[in-house]
Amino acid sequence: MMTRQTAEGAARAAGRPRSEKAEKSIIEATLELIGEGVAVSELSIEGIAARAGVGKTTIYRRWSNKEDLVVDALTTLKPPIPPLRGDSVRDDLVAYLSVMRDEARHTHTRCIMNIAMSDSERHPRLAARFDELAIQPRRAVMMEVLRRGIERGELRPDLDVEMAMAILSGAMLWYTKWSHRATALPDDLAERIVDEALRGFRPR
Amino acid sequence: MMTRQTAEGAARAAGRPRSEKAEKSIIEATLELIGEGVAVSELSIEGIAARAGVGKTTIYRRWSNKEDLVVDALTTLKPPIPPLRGDSVRDDLVAYLSVMRDEARHTHTRCIMNIAMSDSERHPRLAARFDELAIQPRRAVMMEVLRRGIERGELRPDLDVEMAMAILSGAMLWYTKWSHRATALPDDLAERIVDEALRGFRPR
DNA sequence: GCATTATGAAACGCGACGGTTGCGTATCGA
């Protein structure tokens, strides 16, 4: 799964070892640029090298192309915080959507989202990695919350969990995507979405 | 609102008039390229000219920069078909979401969506134009459908129309955006979304 | 010390593209 070019395992490294600091700088610079809204196609190795204070050579020695570098950079992104479990489905869902909402506020996250969404046609490997790192874990958390709600009887037993997730996350996605032109997001957006959605999710 | 450089209104055009065909070709080529997944930043005047069978000069004579051209190109996109009004809220909503779904199938529309979503940070004028042309009209149609539903008593009188729209469109957006990696969209997706959402929207 | 490898800096040739200009031709009004 390693996309880098190191042959770590073999002989016991003769000369000067590779600078771990340089590596960090490169990846950090890449993420910074992406965070500032630079699209993958606009990313330049030269730009990254300059920002990282590193020679181009140092980059080419480790990654053979831009996409490999971006993939590795994305890999270092930790799924920040899946919300801890509360006592009710409502609380958990509100917490979860609040995180989504807060992430959408920050340009950094928004740009990364953009890359994931728009470059998916062009860079399938990138999209796959992002899916694996960012989408799936959150998906899993939310599915678990919903499933627990069904077990506890807070939600209809016949509720389509996938659909419920689409409705909840989709509504938040809709707000964060389309309305930041017009009005700012209301503070209680997460609560309002959850309360409206739960109307149909609860047992009759 | 005209971004082009023509001075149409003034004197009565002396020499050879501008070819309407060339203009069409240029805009068509631009839309084609966008439809094929080329991002705005990757679009080249040269590429457009080549595709349109036109000299670069002919393009520069009309638009002073790339963004102006793209804006004009987007302008020619007609909001394809807002669904005609049926007899019930459910039918209208299903028809509406079905259109959304079918559009998402076609690469063309998907790429245009991508541009609208991802380049909005970088090209505000573009995003604004797209919003005006594609988003707002559909938004209006859907709001009207929901409002009519409330009047007819099919929906709760206290239903938040904006929220309802976010839930319905958001759910479809979610499916079309994230699941085309895994499974294909089910045929009755629109019906299922509407039926699930309406559970909470109807009067008790 | 010495061989080995990595480092940042600079320069290279190369191709893509931007934006301009000139050319010969086509199409209009007068």
Add this chain to the structure above:
DNA sequence: TCGATACGCAACCGTCGCGTTTCATAATGC
């Protein structure tokens, strides 16, 4: 017929990024 304007085409120069190479220097093992 003549001037004006548009056309497609090709050539041009300047810029930028790529991917490579060279260079002096720094860090490691023997």
